[in-house]
Amino acid sequence: MKASAFAYARATSVADALELLTAHGERAKVLSGGQSLLPAMNLRLIAPELIIDIGALTELRGVVVKEGVLTIGALTCHADLLKSPEIAAHAPLLTDAVAHVAHPAIRNRGTIGGSLAHADPASELPACMLTLGATIIARGPGGERRIAASGFFAGIYETALAPQELLVAVELPVPPKNSTHFFHEFARRQGDYAIVGLAAQAFVRDGRFTDLRLGFFAVGDRPLLARSAGKLVDVAITPAVLAEAASALNDELDPLEDHQATPAMRRHLAKILLARCVSSLLARPELRAGASA
């Protein structure tokens, strides 16, 4: 189908975009790459009265590393994230994750800010933000607001952003050099929406986790930073310990049913991902069957 009629404004600066949002916020939608917004409009799931196009605001594009913080502008597209040497060096989890975001033609347009503001529970980047402890930076009529990723995602397509606010950047603390990561998702086809996925960051010392952050996605109405990861930290991992963590994880999940999978299938796949993640990060192949055995 085609999008219904709307008015269009091309923002010439962040200040201009904020003025438009202040005047029309409730009735407007911000257009960055459009790779989630335009399908929703073409399917007539949403019909905003005004589109505020921020595509020309080049000051919102780019990746900067400074004093242990990686700052990514909201308009940085997925293809640029994938190619960024700064991200590959300082947040390789993100490089791995972006390779699973849709297809090349979509990665050329879709942006990190758009993905986070859209907050699809099956998206890779929101879960990565939880895992990496990101801060989301929004500007609004009252100035700048810094929102922890853990408090940003509020439900299906819902975030802590007010209608008058514009997401301008994300900040990621650079994980120390000896940190390791794991990323995997189950999808029907390369680039499709994940059925279940996991973005993990860890410290391993002498065969044990001293820190483990597990960001699951497509397991509920928003990404989940699993508290059950705590059961795997500072202990010797045995199949019994892993099974206990898997059972605790099961209690945290609240998967939705859709055309791809039932909640039971999602719970099962989350458990499989947990075992594969632990096995891979500890380099212990015998744990791979772990929790599901």
Added chain:
Amino acid sequence: MTAAVEISLNVNGERVEANVLPRLNLADFLREHLELTGTHVGCEHGVCGACTVRVNGDIVRSCLMLAVQTHNATVETIEGVSDSGEIADLQSAFRERNALQCGFCTPGMLMAAQDLLKQSPCPDREQIREHLSGNYCRCTGYQAIVDAIETTARARAGRLT
């Protein structure tokens, strides 16, 4: 403000000035306003890849871009890359290998395949499949398409040495 917006862009090497409604997507603009009907419209929500074109050198879904967003941009369609001879060898390989039947997906497939060959001159079959993962073909089963792209990559690499 739902009024038409003036845009100026370059399409296949020619300057185009137009007045377009904001809701008009790039695929419909190319097909209906410029009569460049090689760009096909399939799913209209970014899944099938039939509408793939190049904007400022990068492949994009023209159903997921508004015509107004192409103001000051350079757009290349299947007509452009076909007429310039840029993909003549790829087109012959598709024909020789029967990599198309109904042909609906072919313009998008060719745009995506050429994009891959520009970035990665000798892709293996896995990389070819991955790069075309966003392009549906309901006729061929993909094997012949992958064959044709692999053959073209090898032939191009051979010409360089």
